[in-house]
Amino acid sequence: MSESATVLEVRAMTRRFGGLVAVNNVSFNVAQGEIFGLIGPNGAGKTTLFNLITGLIPPSDGKLLYLGEDLTNRPPYKIAARGIARTFQNIRLFGELSALRNVMIAQHIHTRSNVLTGVFGLPRARREEAISRRKSIELLDLVGLLDRADEKAINFSYGDQRRLEIARALALEPSLLLLDEPAAGMNSNEKHELSEFIRRIRERFNLTVLLIEHHVPLVMGLCDRIAVLHFGQMIALGDPANVRNDPAVIEAYLGDE
Numbered sequence: 378m379s380e381s382a383t384v385l386e387v388r389a390m391t392r393r394f395g396g397l398v399a400v401n402n403v404s405f406n407v408a409q410g411e412i413f414g415l416i417g418p419n420g421a422g423k424t425t426l427f428n429l430i431t432g433l434i435p436p437s438d439g440k441l442l443y444l445g446e447d448l449t450n451r452p453p454y455k456i457a458a459r460g461i462a463r464t465f466q467n468i469r470l471f472g473e474l475s476a477l478r479n480v481m482i483a484q485h486i487h488t489r490s491n492v493l494t495g496v497f498g499l500p501r502a503r504r505e506e507a508i509s510r511r512k513s514i515e516l517l518d519l520v521g522l523l524d525r526a527d528e529k530a531i532n533f534s535y536g537d538q539r540r541l542e543i544a545r546a547l548a549l550e551p552s553l554l555l556l557d558e559p560a561a562g563m564n565s566n567e568k569h570e571l572s573e574f575i576r577r578i579r580e581r582f583n584l585t586v587l588l589i590e591h592h593v594p595l596v597m598g599l600c601d602r603i604a605v606l607h608f609g610q611m612i613a614l615g616d617p618a619n620v621r622n623d624p625a626v627i628e629a630y631l632g633d634e
């Protein structure tokens with residue numbers, strides 16, 4: 378990665394839950410096109426950091442800038458509309474809906490039809506529905522789930538549900554994609570494919586990716602840079618080789634493996 382523009386700035390971000398400091402004065406920048414890894418033991422504050430970046434919870438302190446714009450304290454839908462999409466560690470799909478519907482629902486942020494045009498079935502709503510369907514089918518194809526488009530999400534394996542969540546996030550046409558433990562529940566073959574897949578979608582959609590992942594080989598092989606969280610604090614930041622050999626990281630995290 379050379380001289381790419383900064384897209385995301387996390388500045389002195391802190392989040393307290395009562396007496397617990399889940400994210401403690403964390404700062405880093407992410408460059409356009411980077412695959413940026415976030416690792417650390419369970420409870421280190423990784424998901425909380427994602428929740429802060431996507432506006433699900435407000436920070437106790439600190440700032441969030443995206444493409445130079447201050448997004449601190451914006452609600453999730455406004456942050457999503459700026460092009461930041463995510464998947465969840467605890468998968469959040471509509472289990473009773475088909476895979477196709479799960480992806481189509483996400484696109485409503487991009488369709489202009491309101492309740493009235495929907496109710497009266499006006500031509501624009503129909504047209505938008507058709508476009509949304511076609512785009513969703515393309516995304517399902519991309520994640521390898523096209524042949525199961527009409528199946529209920531609840532019937533999918535964890536690995537397939539995670540792929541479906543990625544398709545749904547991509548339906549928002551993000552420029553920054555946050556993936557919270559996307560390899561959890563996948564077998565080693567699926568993990569390897571996931572790695573390739575993340576690279577592919579980065580190219581195809583011109584994405585910047587933030588990735589929380591426990592599987593160390595996947596993180597080391599895939600990420601341009603890695604930040605290590607430990608009890609809410611960032612204890613290391615650098616390229617995979619540097620982070621891997623950092624004594625503080627080995628003691629806090631990698632040593633347990």
Ligand SMILES: Nc1ncnc2c1ncn2[C@@H]1O[C@H](COP(=O)(O)OP(=O)(O)O)[C@@H](O)[C@H]1O
Pocket residue numbers: 394397399417418419420421422423424425426
């Ligand atoms: N909504 C919340 N209320 C209280 N404590 C929370 C909440 N969310 C997270 N925490 C706590 O913050 C710490 C960091 O959690 P989390 O960000 O989920 O860690 P990680 O994703 O790195 O495993 C944990 O101690 C967790 O129990």
Ligand SMILES: [Mg+2]
Pocket residue numbers: 423424425466
């Ligand atoms: Mg987590």
